[in-house]
Amino acid sequence: MFGYIIKKLYILLLFIFFLSIVVFIISRLSPGEPLYAxxxxxxxxxxxxxxxxxxTRLGLDKPFYLQYLTWISNIFTGDFGISLKYKQPAIDILLSFLNNTIYLGLISYILVFGLAIICAIFCVYYENTLLDKCICKLGTIIYYIPSxxxxxxxxLIFSINIPLLPTSGAFDIGMEHDIFNRLKHMLLPLIVMIVSHLxxxxxxxxxxxxxxxxxxxxLLAKAKGLSKLYILIHHCLKNVLPTIINIMSISATHILSGTYIVEAVxxxxxIGYLSIESAKYHDYNLLILIVLFTGFIVIIFSLSAQIINELIDPRITFRRTPHEHKQS
Structure with missing residues (x-):
């Protein structure tokens, strides 16, 4: 397993390296004046x-490849460049916005899959009944509503017509440590995230x-007298758990992109709101850092899912070459 993890980490670093080159070039070729930021x-x-x-002061007068070499060499010293818009180190700006995305993304991620498993068990338990058909139809209609x-x-409903919830922000001024105030600001974004993905x-x-x-x-379990609900939870759900974990790992990009849209609305x-702002103002260093961070998170999710699958289901084995099979 150690060798398997090392191999995946090597692929991760290689992917991040090529991603940094692509994003660096695209950001520099995009139209607009970065000095405005x-x-x-x-x-x-x-x-x-x-x-x-x-x-010259911002290092934007050099050719692309020299700018990239300077940028990537500074990374090894912990310097990700300065944000042109905020005039602070890009890493500090990213970290200051990151907590809000973690709160929204993690809570919605847990709720979406927790509720999805419960709803799936409920639909299977009442398979082909009127209740199951109604839930399927309603779920399909809701899914196609644009987030x-x-x-x-x-x-319009809960912030303007009925002023109960705030329209923007993550918390009121001076109340960043108030959990209930944060939840109040997060409620509408969470509803959109859950409805859009559930x-x-x-x-x-x-x-x-x-x-x-x-x-x-x-059929054998039913013949033994086990209840349908018991079979669903203790046998069927357990056997499809590796598949669910794979779905959860792949969905990281899906839910992350949904978080970006919700943050914009x-x-x-x-991070989603910050990425839009950095692209709008040609804040190169911040935009590249956000893209690389997002790519890193997506790959880590995928790698973690593969390792967890190995631990959950012993029938799944690490891929080995024919030479390795002969040696074993």
């Missing part, structure tokens, strides 16, 4: 000499459980 409207009043001096449209409707994963888990209930061991100060 740092100097604001003062750029319009700069002379040609002052404009060139500003580019940004749902967010705007919720803001049925998709419920349907997948439902289908996996239905296939499992068709197997011979289920509700002006929730997280």
């Amino acid at each position: 740092f100097y604001g409207e003062a750029v319009e009043h700069m002379s040609s000499l002052e404009h060139q001096q500003a580019l 940004f449209w749902l967010g705007l409707i919720l803001i 049925w998709y994963y419920t349907y997948i888990i439902r289908e996996k459980l239905l296939l499992e209930t068709r197997k011979d061991y289920v 509700f002006s929730y100060p997280g």
Whole structure:
């Protein structure tokens, strides 16, 4: 297993390296004036000499490859560059916004899959009944509601017509340590996240459980007098658990992208909101750092799922070459 993990970490570093090159080049080729993020409207009043001096000060006057070599060499010293918009180290800005995304993303991630498993078991238990059919139809309709449209409707109802919940922000000023205040700001984004993703994963888990209930061991368990609910939870669910974990690992990108959209709709100060701002203002260093961080998280989820699958299901073995099989 140690060798397997080392191999995956090597692939991770290689992927991050190539991702950094692609993002660096694309960000530099995008149209717009990056000096606006740092100097604001003062750029319009700069002379040609002052404009060139500003580019030199920020290291933007060099060719792409020299800029990249400087940037990647500074990374090894812990320097990810300065944010042009916030005029602070990019890593500090990322960390200051990261907590809000972690709170929203992690809570929605747990609720989506927790509720998806419960709903899937419920649908399988009442398979082909009117209740199951109604839930399936309703879930399909809700799933196709655009998340940004749902967010705007919720803001209109619960923040404007019935002023119960805030429209933006992660907490009120000076109340960042108040859990209930944070939850109040997070409630509408959480509703959108759950509604947008719940049925998709419920349907997948439902289908996996239905296939499992068709197997011979289920008939044997019923013949022994075990209840249908007991069989579903203690046998069928246990056997499809590795598949669910795979789904959870793959869904990291799905839910993460959903978090970005929700943060934009509700002006929730997280990584998604920050990425839009950094792209808008050509904040190169911050944008690259956000993309690399997101890619790193996605790969870590996938790697963790594979390792956990090995521990849960002994039938799954690490892939080995024919030479390794002969040696064993």
